[in-house]
Amino acid sequence: MNGCLPQGFYMRVLLTFYATLSYMNLRNFQFGALQFFVLSGLFAIASGLLYYAGQEQTYIRIAQAQVLPKQYLYAQASEHGLNYRLLNRIIECESGWRMVQNKASSAFGYFQILDKTERSTPQFNEGKRKTDPIANIDMGLYLYEQYGTSPWNESRPCWEAAH
Numbered sequence: 001m002n003g004c005l006p007q008g009f010y011m012r013v014l015l016t017f018y019a020t021l022s023y024m025n026l027r028n029f030q031f032g033a034l035q036f037f038v039l040s041g042l043f044a045i046a047s048g049l050l051y052y053a054g055q056e057q058t059y060i061r062i063a064q065a066q067v068l069p070k071q072y073l074y075a076q077a078s079e080h081g082l083n084y085r086l087l088n089r090i091i092e093c094e095s096g097w098r099m100v101q102n103k104a105s106s107a108f109g110y111f112q113i114l115d116k117t118e119r120s121t122p123q124f125n126e127g128k129r130k131t132d133p134i135a136n137i138d139m140g141l142y143l144y145e146q147y148g149t150s151p152w153n154e155s156r157p158c159w160e161a162a163h
Contacts, residue, residue: 069097073091073137073141076137080141080145082145087140087144089158090111090152092159094107094111094155097110099136109131109136110136110137111139111143111152112152113139117143118139121142124139
């Protein structure tokens with residue numbers, strides 16, 4: 001997330017801080033004011049950071065909206081009238097929905113896009129790279145629209161058997 005905090009982070013910290021203050025007040029904790037605010041503040045910041053860490057692992061930020069890669073693929077495939085189930089099977093066979101580098105080639109990402117193939121896409125010409133999860137999906141969709149399933153012929157037995 002490029003070092004920025006997710007939307008709502010500060011609000012979560014403030015709400016947690018307030019809830020902690022309220023709970024401690026109800027329980028009649030015998031703290032001095034300074035200890036009370038320091039403890040509550042630390043708890044609030046810790047809960048906000050835990051929330052942030054979970055979001056960092058789970059979501060991809062796209063134009064201020066957070067979307068899972070499978071949801072993004074589904075939305076794009078639906079919008080362009082493409083076969084989502086087939087594209088999903090191809091990704092399952094190619095990478096198992098992991099952004100990984102193929103050790104035997106330059107293939108990378110969900111769709112295992114080769115360097116040479118990447119350079120032939122409009123996304124590459126726009127400055128996007130296959131190492132970006134969304135760009136990788138967009139490149140895969142472009143390739144599918146242009147060439148059908150031929151870019152993934154090597155894994156054909158896997159994704160044909162998967163349905």
